[in-house]
Amino acid sequence: DAGVIQSPRHEVTEMGQEVTLRCKPISGHDYLFWYRQTMMRGLELLIYFNNNVPIDDSGMPEDRFSAKMPNASFSTLKIQPSEPRDSAVYFCASSFLGAGYTFGSGTRLTVV
Amino acid sequence: AQKITQTQPGMFVQEKEAVTLDCTYDTSDPSYGLFWYKQPSSGEMIFLIYQGSYDQQNATEGRYSLNFQKARKSANLVISASQLGDSAMYFCAMREYNNNDMRFGAGTRLTVKP
DSSP, X not given: XXXXXXXXXXXXXXXXXXXXXXXXXXXXXXXXXXXXXXTTTEEEEEEEEETTEEEEOTTOOSTTEEEEEXXXXXXXXXXXXXXXXXXXEEEEEEESTTSOOEEOOOEEEEEO | OOEEEOOOSEEEEETXXXXXXXXXXXXXXXXXXXXXXXXXXXXXXXEEEEEETTOSSOOEETXXXXXXXXXXXXXXXXXXXXXXXXXXXXXXEEEETTTOOEEEOOOEEEEEEO
């Protein structure tokens, strides 16, 4: 199993640009989570899906953030327009039922 | 709302000694799971150990063990025979099965000294 695959690994973009982060969960996992990690706020849950349906998006900071899961093998997190304070590491994780999460390698986003 | 507290921002331990990383939690859900993850400087999140709220025995995985004290709502991670490669950030996390999401503590940075 290839694990949870995130792309890109690093992204540098200018303020105001649209950014799309991608995630491929482990096959057979029915939960998918997006987290953001910063020094100031630690690991924050942004949104999670169960069977491709968004369950809780209360952690999404603003309307500039949106997430989709069009099928069981793909999810995106989009920021439009991006701002410097969005700079962080974004993790995707997946799990099966109530088991522990498997994390992707993360996307390090820098907005200049 | 669930809350995870790790009171030790940083810890030092001598190589080959044991170290305990503290974690307390707060929940009203009787059914939950407790997790520890390791994050080395390379950035990936590595699952270490899991304890279910109804488990009678403390979880163990190799050199890792979880000291689960349910009444005190604590889930401390014990690392025995520390190795230089254990230097990393360690995160305690809890998943309430009512909510199915996982929340993390602030983390403890462990440094193993040679």
